[in-house]
Amino acid sequence: MPADLLATPDLLRSVFRRHAAGVAVITARGDAGPVGFTATSLASVSAEPPMLSFGVGTGSSSWPAIAAAEHVGVHILGEHQQELAATFARSGADRFAPPTAWREGPEGVPLLDGVLAWLVGRVVTRVPAGDHRIVIAEVVLGDPTGTGRPLLYHQGRFNRLRD
Numbered sequence: 001m002p003a004d005l006l007a008t009p010d011l012l013r014s015v016f017r018r019h020a021a022g023v024a025v026i027t028a029r030g031d032a033g034p035v036g037f038t039a040t041s042l043a044s045v046s047a048e049p050p051m052l053s054f055g056v057g058t059g060s061s062s063w064p065a066i067a068a069a070e071h072v073g074v075h076i077l078g079e080h081q082q083e084l085a086a087t088f089a090r091s092g093a094d095r096f097a098p099p100t101a102w103r104e105g106p107e108g109v110p111l112l113d114g115v116l117a118w119l120v121g122r123v124v125t126r127v128p129a130g131d132h133r134i135v136i137a138e139v140v141l142g143d144p145t146g147t148g149r150p151l152l153y154h155q156g157r158f159n160r161l162r163d
Contacts, residue, residue, distance in 0.1 A: 020154040023081075025088045026054055027073040027102075027110040030065030034096050034110035037062045038089035040153045042074065050139040052121060055132045061091070063133070071107035071122055072137055075115040078148035079160040084112070085151060086158065106141060116146040 005011070021040035028035055041055040052074060056066050066072065077085055088095050096102060096110065105111035109120050121137025152159045 017155050020152050020159070023077045023085050023151040023153050023158065024054070025075045025077060025085070025112060025115075026056070026062075026066070027075070027112065028062070028065045028069035028071070029104075029108045029110065030062075030069075034102070035062040035065040036073075036088050036095050036110065036112075038085050045136060051124065051136060052119065052139060053134055053136045055129065055134050057132050059131065066135060067126065067133070069123060071109050071120055071140070072135065073105060073109040073111055074119040074121060074137075074142075075112045076117040076146075077151040078114070078116045078146065079151045080148055081114065081151055082158040085153075114146070116148055116150060117144040118142055118146075 022042065024039045024042040025036050026039050026042075037056065037060060039054045039056070041053075043053050045051040045053050054074070056063055084100065087093050087100065101113035102110050103113065105118075106120050107122075111118055111120075119139050119142035121139050124136045124138050127134040127136065149161050152161055
């Protein structure tokens with residue numbers, strides 16, 4: 001087997017750069033204030049009961065708050081929110097400072113304004129997965145009524161959906 005085909009972190013990253021994914025921002029209330037990060041690992045887990053999952057790195061600045069949170073916010077970003085996605089992906093950024101528009105939502109979860117849809121989920125479990133944890137949450141409420149088209153992540157960039 002050629003060495004460039006063997007499983008490595010670089011191989012995994014190279015393959016997943018070819019996988020277009022929707023962009024979400026996950027938020028939670030932390031001891032020192034709101035936290036959040038950009039995620040492309042969001043997945044629907046179950047319809048009955050309604051559950052979702054996402055991955056979070058244990059070395060991320062958001063992990064301590066996510067590790068302790070009882071509830072999380074999940075925000076589906078629109079193509080008009082590339083800069084918001086970049087802000088929440090940037091290490092060391094003050095993610096909740098202006099121009100980020102947000103409010104405290106149910107269960108104290110920070111809710112971002114102007115998103116295509118949002119959910120609040122009650123964390124059910126956190127599953128170890130290498131240097132990440134897979135968080136599974138049961139949806140308790142949400143709003144799917146935002147307008148616009150979804151933001152995608154592909155080839156290391158935020159992109160618009162093309163017809």
